[in-house]
Amino acid sequence: MEVVTPHGPAEVTLDETGGPAFLLVLTHGSNGSVDAPDLLAVREAALGLGGAVARVTQPFRLAGRRAPGPPARQDEAWLEIIGVLRERFGGVPLVQGGRSNGARVACRTARAAGAVGVVALAFPLHPPGNPQKTRVDELRSAGAPVLVVNGARDPFGVPDPADAAHVTVLPGERHELNRDPAAAGRVAEPWLRKWALEKPVARPVRTGR
Template sequence: MDIVTSQGPAEVTLDGVDDPAFLLVLTHGSNGGVGAPDLLAVRETALGLGGAVARVMQPFRLAGRRAPGAAARQDEAWLEIIGVVRGRFGDVPLVQGGRSNGARVACRTAAEAGAAGVVALAFPLRPPRSPEKTRVEELRSAGVEVLVVNGDRDPFGVPDAADAAHVAVLAGERHDLSRDPAAAGRAAEPWLRRWAARPVRAGGPE
């Protein structure tokens, strides 16, 4: 599925049931793609819970660039993509997320996108060469509850428990979360399960 945004075309891969319990939209890091092992693990977990999953290749990566460019422009394109994808699934809870730079985008845009929650994989808390700089405000200002899944050996650091609704720290993992990608899916399972069961509508089946 191709979507034209103000920053160029994006590519969306859709998976899941026709009448999902929730919609999970995931995206990549600044130098990766939607086939990252941890993204696929979370995708499998969401599908197993009856969700639909959209994996987004953002315009800058589709154009072959590694640098995402200005945050405001990246966020603008992301919100345009979210608007189109949500239109295909109706009024179901939206959970958005991604890994590394994609996790930052998901946090920054969560409130405006109307997301119910965020899954932040390998959130890059601070640049390794500039440890005095922190991106913690992106977590704190998301406006919704955020699940952070980071490795304990991540050179970008690990957010504190107070910085998000829940922080899962995976032993032995670095920034790519590739040692045991399935662990990322297991960490996300209880988080996503809250949206797996729909409330019974008035006049509907008991």
């Protein structure tokens, strides 16, 4: 599924269920893809709870760029994508998230998007070796509960528990969260469960781009 934004087209990979309990929208890091193992683990957790999942390849990555560009441009494009998805899925609760740079986007735009929660994987609290240049205000501005999942050895830092609703630190992991990426799904599952409806879980019925 292609979504045209003011800053170029984005690509959305959808996993839909019949009558989803919630919509989870996930995105990648600045040099990554929507097939990152930790993102896929969170996707599986959401599908197992009867949620629909949209994985968004942002315009800068679809154009082959590694640098995401100014935050305002990213956020404007993201909110355009969210608007299209909200029309498609109606009034179900929206949870948005991502890894690294994608986690920053999800936090910055959560309030404007009307998200009920945010899943922030490998949130880059500061550039490596420069803790003074903190991005903690992005976490604090979400306007919705934020789940942070970071590696204990992440050179980008680990948010303080006081700055998010819940912070899980995975021992031995670095920024990539690739030693045991399934752990991200195990952490996210109880977090997402609060938005799952009390009804039998539907099986995914369609996957497409």
